Amino acid sequence: MDKLQAMAVFVKIAEQGSLTAAANAMGKSLPSVVRMLASLEESLQVRLFNRTTRRIALTEEGLFYLERCRKILAEIEESEVALCQDQVEPHGTITLTAPVRFGEMHVAPSVTRFLSQYQGVQVNLLLLDRVVNLVDEGIDLAVRIAHLGDSSLIAKPVGEIRQVVCATPTLLAASGGAPRRPEQLSDLPCVHCTSISSSPLWHFSDSGKRLDVKISGAFMCNQVGASVDACVAGLGFGLFFNYQVMPWVKRGELETVLRKFEPAPLPLSLVYPHTRLMARRVRTLVDWLERDLKHSFAR
Missing domain, CATH: 3.40.190.10 (Periplasmic binding protein-like II)
Structure with missing residues (x-):
């Protein structure tokens, strides 16, 4: 027995007031409606309707069960409507x-x-x-x-x-221009952001080989935002992910250097x-x- 279908048949019988009317309303045969009601009552071990040849009336148990069935069927219908709406408009x-x-x-x-x-x-x-x-x-x-x-x-x-090295145009000018090789950073002031590189070793790629350069500087911080601000203020060269400094690079406040030595993105x-x-x-x-x-x- 399909319990949900049987519950729907039971509710329809109660609403229509007869098995015949319920069968017509649901497009089912009268014998099938009679069988489903009988199976439902047998599974529940209670009588849901008092039936005579002239009328049908809910028992006390039937009234109790009717209220619960209506709630369950309404919740199922609401869930199905919500899912159908989700297929059209996400929510x-x-x-x-x-x-x-x-x-x-x-x-x-x-x-x-x-x-x-x-x-x-x-x-x-x-x-x-x-x-x-x-x-x-x-x-x-x-x-x-x-x-x-x-x-x-x-x-x-x-x-x-990408992981990029950048500095202000003023610092680049004061340093004699952009460094041509990563090793030159050892002699230049650097901003050390520890959330990017935990040690004062910055990693580069030189013709496919890893190149480590030790840096030093006056400013070290574990937060990217403050480290970028220090770099923009001209305190040193900075090593960041490109998205972290993209706004300042676009405005010309920072310039990226050593592009050909960047590690793989x-x-x-x-x-x-x-x-x-x-x-x-x-x-x-x-x-x-x-x-x-x-x-x-x-x-």
């Missing part, structure tokens, strides 16, 4: 995580634009500089800047993040647990961020 909550600085500069503004267009969606944005377990922590989507190991996660590449990816049965709201945000971030880093 619901998405939990998204991204690195703190990148999230502040690029992900949060993109999400703000997304929410302006899709007003039925809510986004819980977690800005974290640790790698989270998407499945264990109930996260729908992550923005990651790293080489990703083998896993069951899906990674959609959207760009590359890191992939920028959208990472999510699976594509099968992905909610439309998540898929829509993935497509949105892919377009936005590709546009930002297509240079």
Whole structure:
């Protein structure tokens, strides 16, 4: 017996006042309606209707069961309507995580634009500089800047993040121009951001070989924002990810140097647990961020 169908038949009988009327209203045969009601009563071990040849009336148990059946069937209908609406217009909550600085500069503004267009969606944005377990922590989507190991996660590449050395035009002029080789940085003032490089060794690539250069300077900080500010103030050369200094480079306040010695860029990816049965709201945000971030880093 299909319990939900039997419940729907029971409710229809109560509403129509007879088995025949219920059968006609549901487009079913009278014998099938009689069988479903009998099976339902047998499974419940109670009598739902008192029946005579002339009328049918709910028992006390039937009145109790009718109220519950109506609530259950209404909730199922509401859930199905919500799912159908989600297929047309995304709605619901998405939990998204991204690195703190990148999230502040690029992900949060993109999400703000997304929410302006899709007003039925809510986004819980977690800005974290640790790698989270998407499945264990109930996260729908992550923005990651790293080489990703083998896993069951899906990674959609959207760009590359370079590691750049930069300085103000004034500092470059005072230093006799841009350095031609990384080793020259050992004799120049540098801003040491420990969240980028934990040790005072900056890593470069020289014809495919790793080259380490020891740097020193008056300013050391564990926060990117303060380190970029110090670099913009002319306290020294800085080593950052390109997105972290992009606004100042565009304005001409900083210039990048030693481009041909940069290490291999890191992939920028959208990472999510699976594509099968992905909610439309998540898929829509993935497509949105892919377009936005590709546009930002297509240079």
